[in-house]
Amino acid sequence: MYLAVRDIKKSYGENESYIQVLKGISTNLEAGKMCVIQGSSGSGKSTLLNCIGGLDPVDSGSICVDGKEIVGLSPQLLSDYRRACLGFVFQFYNLVPNLTVKENIQVCEYLAKQPLSMDELLETLGLTQHQNKFPSQLSGGQQQRCAIARALIKNPRLLLCDEPTGALDSETSRDILILLDEINKKYKTTMLIVTHNNSIKNMVHKVILIKDGQIHREYDNENRIPPALLEDL
Numbered sequence: 475m476y477l478a479v480r481d482i483k484k485s486y487g488e489n490e491s492y493i494q495v496l497k498g499i500s501t502n503l504e505a506g507k508m509c510v511i512q513g514s515s516g517s518g519k520s521t522l523l524n525c526i527g528g529l530d531p532v533d534s535g536s537i538c539v540d541g542k543e544i545v546g547l548s549p550q551l552l553s554d555y556r557r558a559c560l561g562f563v564f565q566f567y568n569l570v571p572n573l574t575v576k577e578n579i580q581v582c583e584y585l586a587k588q589p590l591s592m593d594e595l596l597e598t599l600g601l602t603q604h605q606n607k608f609p610s611q612l613s614g615g616q617q618q619r620c621a622i623a624r625a626l627i628k629n630p631r632l633l634l635c636d637e638p639t640g641a642l643d644s645e646t647s648r649d650i651l652i653l654l655d656e657i658n659k660k661y662k663t664t665m666l667i668v669t670h671n672n673s674i675k676n677m678v679h680k681v682i683l684i685k686d687g688q689i690h691r692e693y694d695n696e697n698r699i700p701p702a703l704l705e706d707l
């Protein structure tokens with residue numbers, strides 16, 4: 475099992491402001507699978523992703539990624555884990571405005587031991603002809619593709635996406651989802667994707683529904699629908 479989450483609990487604040495956000499979450503994901511996490515706003519989706527990504531410490535429980543326990547790691551080892559294993563994609567692209575597309579991606583390329591080929595990645599993401607542009611010269615979808623390329627250049631084994639299409643129109647969202655599917659096939663990247671986008675449920679291997687900090691339902695898709703065939707997103 476690539477990812478094994480066992481009974482994780484996470485709270486914020488103290489006394490009157492105390493809130494338990496994750497109330498004992500357990501789940502698994504096999505290597506190379508795409509998983510969607512859904513749930514209403516405030517249900518704990520981002521918190522779960524941030525805990526798995528080592529950005530936020532849990533109160534208790536266990537998170538094993540590729541056989542390694544990440545709960546309780548020192549800040550240095552957590553930072554090594556993020557650098558070696560993870561790619562992050564957020565709703566807002568967080569590109570560096572005064573760097574070009576290629577330079578934005580290069581920033582992460584330098585961190586990697588065995589980066590992917592820049593030219594191949596630019597091509598896969600449809601960015602070849604935009605590589606020397608600045609973020610402000612790109613559409614939202616192009617900026618998100620650049621952010622995805624930046625997350626992927628180091629060939630992370632686990633890609634964590636928090637509402638990657640949240641700021642995009644439906645057609646562009648579909649393009650991004652098709653792209654994530656292609657990347658999953660091509661690079662065998664394991665993916666956890668938080669999204670409000672409903673049809674995406676049909677194209678991924680696994681779906682997790684979170685309600686009020688707990689897993690309400692989870693299931694595997696026996697028959698996946700390729701994203702290109704999805705009509706409405």
Ligand SMILES: Nc1ncnc2c1ncn2[C@@H]1O[C@H](COP(=O)(O)OP(=O)(O)O)[C@@H](O)[C@H]1O
Nearest residue numbers: 486487495513514515516517518519520521522
């Ligand atoms: N850093 C924080 N400090 C205090 N409360 C937080 C913090 N992060 C999230 N929360 C609270 O945790 C709950 C779940 O948030 P979040 O995981 O962002 O939900 P979702 O991503 O599902 O919308 C919300 O009630 C939110 O206000």
Ligand SMILES: [Mg+2]
Nearest residue numbers: 519520521636
């Ligand atoms: Mg969120």
